[in-house]
Amino acid sequence: MAWHILAMNVVAPVLAALLAWHVPRGRPRWFWLAGVGQVALLWAAHVPAIHNAAMHGPPKALLHATLLLCAVLFWTSLLALPQQRRWHAVAALLLTGKLVCLLAALLVFAPRALYAVHHGGSADDQQLAALLMITTCPLSYLVAAIVIAAALVHRAQRAPA
Secondary structure, three states: OHHHHHHHHHHHHHHHHHHHOOOOOOOHHHHHHHHHHHHHHHHHHOOHHHHHHHOOOHHHHHHHHHHHHHHHHHHHHHHOOOHHHOHHHHHHHHHHHHHHHHHHHHHHOOOOOOOOOOOOOOHHHHHHHHHHHHHHHHHHHHHHHHHHHHHHHHHHHHOOO
């Protein structure tokens, strides 16, 4: 879980910032598609049957790589939004953060372990991982939304009346 959180919330935005200089300005449609794709993949990866099948051998690395790629696409398309369309980023960041919170809450309050016990895991491990997820993942999205919203407000205040 730590790798997953680090990859999607630190590595992906940093890679996107490095790539954004080479990406042409995008359309909000591509940004929203990247956001929906990222959330859909994240939720699918936490479906017990998929998660249990992927946690052994090469599928685990493929799952993490795919989640990282989707996160990089999301953050890159966010940074590629033109200035006049940045409000899309605020809305999508807040919505995406809420959906991650909902997934994490479902895992925290699940009445039993949803995933096959591997590496000595238990329901307590699942709850701890979900608590990490519910605190760290939405935080990066919320901070990004606040920074973008503040920049939009500042820009609007500086615009001629």
